[in-house]
Amino acid sequence: MDKTINQKAWFLVLPVFLVVAFSAVLPLMTVVNYSMQDTFGNNQFFWNGVGWFKELLDPSTDLGGRFLASLGRNLFFSAVILAIEVPLGIVVALSMPREGWSVAACLVILALPLLIPWNVVGTIWQIFGRPDIGLLGYVLNHLGFNYNYVANDVDAWVTVIVMDVWHWTSLVALLCYAGLKSIPDAYYQAAQIDGASRWAVFKAIQLPKMNRVLLIAVLLRFMDSFMIYTEPFVVTGGGPGNSTTFVSIELVKIALGQFDLGKAAALSLAYNLIILIVCWVFYTVMTNAGSERPVKEGAA
Amino acid sequence: MARIDLVDLAQSYNGNDAPLESFALKPVTMTWRQGGAYALLGPSGCGKTTLLNLISGIVTPSRGQILFDGRDITPLSTQKRNIAQVFQFPVIYDTMTVGENLAFPLKNRGIAKAEVNARVKQIADLLDLTPYLNRKATRLTADAKQKISLGRGLVRSDVAAVLFDEPLTVIDPELKWQLRSKLKALHRELDLTMIYVTHDQTEALTFADTVVVMHDGRVVQSGTPAELFDKPAHTFVGYFIGSPGMNIVPAEVSGHEARIDGHVIGLHRNYGVLPAGKKIEIGVRPEFVDVAAPASGLLSATIERIDDLGRIQFARVRVGNTKLAARVPPGFSVSGDTAGLIFNPAYVHVYADSHLVEGVA
Incomplete structure (x- = not known):
């Protein structure tokens, strides 16, 4: 049978082509274009080849130094908040009630921080931590701790980390809770019959069954914390000094503060690439974990 | 190894003060012999899983006691009872290998490694799981998982009884037979008490030497498959066991006679005068009613259709408003749509308010 040839379908795809072109492809290509050039304003551009990328990877230059230092801070930040939020989220999910009205109450309370806009979270903690008028800062200082996130690196870090934990542990907890709820009762009953201790139940049933949601939680939290901008910007502004300046903050400084479009473009491409790679690794891990096929008996 | 006694055991999910009629399990007193193969048979929601969970300790009874060899174990937790239970859906520990799965209950009880290995090996041999011992358990088929x-359960040497809660639900039909005969073989080999919950009568009758039929939270009869078939103690048993189920026909009974629509059927036993005000019915299995050519002296019936089961044919007939099934004797060919019914008096039972009435010989 001859295939009917009808090219009209192209018209149906065209709107998507246009939307994607203008919203993604063209801006991205503009950035690629910028990353190869230097500008001194007035819309005058000079070709620079891969110069910015070379600088980016060379810690002795200004651009490379700032990029690598902020990247290190970013990775450290992500590692710390993952190390806190994932176990804490699991503990919260495990201690949540399984039925009754208290379930709804817990879910609402957990969802609250997630509903607050980033800059408001920043503002809340910025005021909360102030030694003069903030509840936390005032109390800590009157208890004899010399706490001042504006002046002390460690205090600034602690504030930013605690703020992120406060804001996002709920997400991990909610995901874990969903994972826990999907475990059939028979597993717990079987474990009871097998004489499993609380810890053995956690290790043999709950943790493996939460596997998937935990992967999603880690992925989401890594991405979010790696791209964090608003909250530390509002609370510490990247300071004191550069101690809480993350890659995104550095990027905005270069692009909008110094108007170094070429450097900023190169940096944002590198930034994007890192996120893409991490995404890909996670995606591969997750799909591989899901592709387990049962092996027929006797096939071995 | 133990005899299990249930004393006045009852369970209500709506609190102990709820009316008895709402109990998921109405008070039951019975004994499970050491080494018996039992089937708990009944439709969904009849309380059979509740009874099973009470024995294993997953559910604490509202009333009554459970005795293992005369020792009251009602307050003991599941861990402390020597019970193994297999659930409807296979429960396996995903991260462990088959061997680790089997060793899990022993490890939890702090048993020495050498003994654990020996037991695991023995049980794996018994269940033909030896080739898979080092495989991850998640990657196996449903029937292998169910074996795990x-x-x-079996790996524990102290186990008193193995409870099965519809364990073959998710197994392919062809493998069901294999697995069921495996269970039978294990039962013979290990001398364990096995209680098998199912709503499938074939499964129950082929597995068990004693079948316990439950209906609406009550045990209505317990006996060998033959007893259940020949002499159902309750109309529900007659109807539920056998395919097609027992014919239940409203009748008037006195002495040696039952009357259906004025037609007299002889009975094997003497029933005297039955108490008034009760619903009197006679029950007879289709296998013991033969279709014959219409004749005077035979109860006449209208034939609605013939079900050919291959080895045997059943005629679906109607007497007045009552539908019956009757055997078509070999060599008899149905002509026309009326027929006479011949009852085998030895197998006609009399029921008052659904319960069997014992006649006098």
């Missing part, structure tokens, strides 16, 4: 769940 069973193995985790």
Whole structure:
């Protein structure tokens, strides 16, 4: 049978082509274009080849130094908040009630921080931590701790980390809770019959069954914390000094503060690439974990 | 190894003060012999899983006691009872290998490694799981997983009874037979008390030497498959067991006679005068009613259709408003749509308010 040839379908795809072109492809290509050039304003551009990328990877230059230092801070930040939020989220999910009205109450309370806009979270903690008028800062200082996130690196870090934990542990907890709820009762009953201790139940049933949601939680939290901008910007502004300046903050400084479009473009491409790679690794891990096929008996 | 006694055991999910009629399990007193193969048979929601969970300790009874060899174990937790249970859906520990799965209950009880290995090996041999011992358990088929769940129960040497909660639900039909005969073989070999919950009468009748039929939270009869078939103690048993189920026909009974629509059927036993005000019915299995050519002296019936089961044919007939099934004797060919019914008096039972009435010989 001859295939009917009808090219009209192209018209149906065209709107998507246009939307994607203008919203993604063209801006991205503009950035690629910028990353190869230097500008001194007035819309005058000079070709620079891969110069910015070379600088980016060379810690002795200004651009490379700032990029690598902020990247290190970013990775450290992500590692710390993952190390806190994932176990804490699991503990919260495990201690949540399984039925009754208290379930709804817990879910609402957990969802609250997630509903607050980033800059408001920043503002809340910025005021909360102030030694003069903030509840936390005032109390800590009157208890004899010399706490001042504006002046002390460690205090600034602690504030930013605690703020992120406060804001996002709920997400991990909610995901874990969903994972826990999907475990059939028979597993717990079987474990009871097998004489499993609380810890053995956690290790043999709950943790493996939460596997998937935990992967999603880690992925989401890594991405979010790696791209964090608003909250530390509002609370510490990247300071004191550069101690809480993350890659995104550095990027905005270069692009909008110094108007170094070429450097900023190169940096944002590198930034994007890192996120893409991490995404890909996670995606591969997750799909591989899901592709387990049962092996027929006797096939071995 | 133990005899299990249930004393006045009852369970209500709506609190102990709820009316008895709402109990998921109405008070039951019965004994499970050491080494018996039992089937708990009944439709969904009849309380059979509740009874099973009470024995294993997953559910604490509202009333009554459970005795293992005369010792009251009602307050003991599941861990402390020597019970193994296999669930409807195979429960396996995903991260462990088959061997680790089997060893899990022993490890939890702090048993020495050498003994654990020996037991695991023995049970794996018994269940034909030896080639898979080092495989991850998640990657196996449903029937292999179900064998692992069973193995985790059997691996404990102190186990008093193995409870099965519809364990073959998710197994392919062809493998069901294999697995069921495996269970039978294990039962003979290990001398364990096995209680098998199912709503499938074939499964129950082929597995068990004693079948306990439950209906609406009550045990209505317990006996050998033959007893259940020949002499159902309750119309529900007659109807539920056998395919097609027993014919239940409203009748008037006195002495040696039952009357259906004025037609007299002879009975094997003497029933005297039955108490008034009760609903009197006679029950007879289709296998013991033969279709014959219409004749005077035979109860006449209208034939609605013939079900050919291959080895045997059943005629679906109607007497007045009552539908019956009757055997078409070999060599008899149905002509026309009326027929006479011949009852075998030895197998006609009389029921008052659904319960069997014992006649006098």
